[in-house]
Amino acid sequence: MDSVTDDFIIPQDWSSYSAVDHATWDRLFARQQAMLPGRVVPAFLKGLDVLRLSKPGIPDFAELSDRLMHATGWQVVAVPGLVPDDVFYEHLANRRFVAGRTIRRPDQLDYLEEPDVFHDVFGHVPLLTDPVFADYMQAYGEGGRRAASLGAIDKLARLYWYTVEFGLIRDGDATRIFGAGIVSSRSESVFALDDPSPNRIAFDLKRVMRTRYRIDDYQQTYFVIDSFDDLLRQTLDADFGPIYAELDAAEDLDVDRILPGDRLLTRGTQRHARARTAR
Ligand code: PHE
Ligand code: FE
DSSP: OOSTTSSOOBOOOGGGOOHHHHHHHHHHHHHHHHHOTTTBOHHHHHHHHHTTTTSSSSOOHHHHHHHHHHHHSOEEEEESSOOOHHHHHHHHHTTEEEEEOOOOOGGGTTOOSSOOHIIIIIIITGGGGSHHHHHHHHHHHHHHHHHHHTTOHHHHHHHHIIIIITOEEEETTEEEEOOHHHHTOTTHHHHHHHOSSSEEEEOOHHHHHHBOOOSSSSOSEEEEESOHHHHHHHHHHSOHHHHHHHHHTSOOBOTTOOOTTOOEEEOOOOHHHHHHHHO
């Protein structure tokens, strides 16, 4: 991935954003900033601060990367949308986070077909200022190359989904959100913590890698890590090769399945999902 043509990186072209684009960012930012204290892991709020993300308007990736580079050696680069898995892994392994440059329309504040710059930057980048989380993301990229060579991308992708996108974390006696898909969504930042519908289960690596996920609605199960240290240790120390082989023989688990061995923090009513299906 050394050549400049196959890395999918494009200029952010910050000066081409309209006043409406910047105003959309500001509205989304204000909504989440009001919502998150007490719900999100403290490291996220610290990241907003370190990166000066409260400055109005869509962040300029060059400026953002300067601050992030200083904090943990990561950069943010613009790409045209979703990129191939191998490109994505290669960037992560080199501490480059790929982000979309476009922002949703003002009439779509809560509705997203594809990640936009608000999800990618507000959702993902603040935690990259946390040294342990930053190392986890790099390790994930390296793990991705390996998973690709072992035909196990689907299993590794579930780990990303249930941690980086939709993860919950213990904070003393409380549970907080940290996944980017949650922290960038006004309604899911409430649902994931407070709604009686979803299961909340203590993180277990193999269990997570067996669990399907849904991309069209709130999750029916969230997994709760103890700490970023614990997540990094569990994933870095484990040799995923034998785990992938073992899981090939195991059945995939449905999104609402509860196993006898699960450390269940909340047994969900699944009311939300049932109401959806019944429509
Ligand atoms: N330890 C994993 C492997 O052997 C790599 C990895 C680390 C994957 C951290 C994800 C997160 O493949
Ligand atoms: Fe994302």
